[in-house]
Amino acid sequence: MNYFNLPKIDLHCHLDGSVRPQTIIDLAHQQNLTLPSEDISEIKSLMVAPETCQNLDEYLMRFELPLSVMQTEAGLERISFEVFEDAAKENVKYLEVRFGPMLHLQNGLTFDQIIGSVVKGMKKAEEQYDIKGNYILSILRTMPKDRINEVIDAGAKYLNDGVVAFDLAGSEVSGFCHEFIPYAKYAIEKGYRVTIHAGEQGDGQNVHDAVSLLGAERIGHGIHIKGHPEAYALVKNEAVALETCPSSNIQTKAVDNLSSHPIKAFHKDGVLITINTDNRTVSNTTMTDEVRKVVEEFDLSREDYFAIYKVSVEHSFASDAVKQHLLQFAE
Numbered sequence: 001m002n003y004f005n006l007p008k009i010d011l012h013c014h015l016d017g018s019v020r021p022q023t024i025i026d027l028a029h030q031q032n033l034t035l036p037s038e039d040i041s042e043i044k045s046l047m048v049a050p051e052t053c054q055n056l057d058e059y060l061m062r063f064e065l066p067l068s069v070m071q072t073e074a075g076l077e078r079i080s081f082e083v084f085e086d087a088a089k090e091n092v093k094y095l096e097v098r099f100g101p102m103l104h105l106q107n108g109l110t111f112d113q114i115i116g117s118v119v120k121g122m123k124k125a126e127e128q129y130d131i132k133g134n135y136i137l138s139i140l141r142t143m144p145k146d147r148i149n150e151v152i153d154a155g156a157k158y159l160n161d162g163v164v165a166f167d168l169a170g171s172e173v174s175g176f177c178h179e180f181i182p183y184a185k186y187a188i189e190k191g192y193r194v195t196i197h198a199g200e201q202g203d204g205q206n207v208h209d210a211v212s213l214l215g216a217e218r219i220g221h222g223i224h225i226k227g228h229p230e231a232y233a234l235v236k237n238e239a240v241a242l243e244t245c246p247s248s249n250i251q252t253k254a255v256d257n258l259s260s261h262p263i264k265a266f267h268k269d270g271v272l273i274t275i276n277t278d279n280r281t282v283s284n285t286t287m288t289d290e291v292r293k294v295v296e297e298f299d300l301s302r303e304d305y306f307a308i309y310k311v312s313v314e315h316s317f318a319s320d321a322v323k324q325h326l327l328q329f330a331e
């Protein structure tokens with residue numbers, strides 16, 4: 001299989017984890033910021049999480065540097081354009097990018113400016129390349145909750161015009177969903193779709209809670225439904241799609257190595273899985289690499305690949321028209 005030429009869909013990609021190292025240097029100069037180094041390979045090494053991370057929390061420390069240059073409208077718009085450009089150039093046909101608006105308040109931007117800037121960058125890329133996209137607004141579980149509804153309100157202006165869904169991200173502790181029930185409910189009432197990071201560092205019960213308490217239609221990672229029969233059955237029976245990110249899962253120690261990743265076992269058993277990058281820079285990856293790794297490690301056929309592609313289309317938060325467009329690329 002020619003992995004580069006295959007049509008691909010990425011439903012789980014973080015904006016701040018997918019910044020080009022050169023862009024960090026350019027924006028730091030424009031914004032008069034001092035960098036730890038001017039050398040691009042050193043900047044890259046500060047952004048890429050090592051395979052020897054202890055856990056998710058260590059992985060999450062790699063976002064500080066990119067976030068430092070993501071505090072202006074121009075910076076956000078450029079980075080958004082570039083992530084769609086990079087994906088389009090490797091035949092990603094549809095990309096859902098997520099980010100945490102609350103992480104971009106350091107210079108006094110409003111939520112409208114923050115969300116408006118990334119949507120503008122995405123639309124510019126959609127005009128130039130054969131790619132379609134949408135944004136997901138992530139709330140960081142460890143941050144104060146007092147402004148969550150403000151984020152939801154600000155994003156509502158862009159709903160189905162660049163923004164489609166609500167997510168919870170960041171460090172994962174057991175039972176976190178209980179604290180977020182009113183916020184997820186508010187987002188759903190406003191018209192957001194819901195995907196939640198769960199079962200990555202935390203247990204399978206978090207996945208069960210995300211679906212049953214928060215209304216998640218998709219789950220970020222969801223690895224730990226393995227070993228939790230109730231969560232496994234719920235995900236399978238309710239056709240909740242898992243957004244699997246193989247390279248990231250190894251770095252964060254969600255799995256020991258690729259061969260022990262449950263992705264193929266899930267797929268063979270009818271649990272809906274998708275293949276995604278998580279963070280193009282922090283995980284030092286592309287969709288081409290993620291697809292190659294999964295297909296080669298688990299000896300998937302072309303038919304298997306396109307079955308997964310179709311799950312991605314069906315469970316994307318794209319409009320029906322975009323879904324029809326994406327199905328044209330399927331075999």
Ligand SMILES: O=c1[nH]cnc2c1ncn2[C@H]1C[C@H](O)[C@@H](CO)O1
Binds near residue numbers: 170278
């Ligand atoms: O894989 C992840 N799990 C949980 N949180 C994550 C992951 N990748 C990135 N994040 C966090 C760090 C980013 O700053 C934030 C918003 O994109 O989301």
Ligand SMILES: [Zn+2]
Binds near residue numbers: 012169197220
């Ligand atoms: Zn993620």
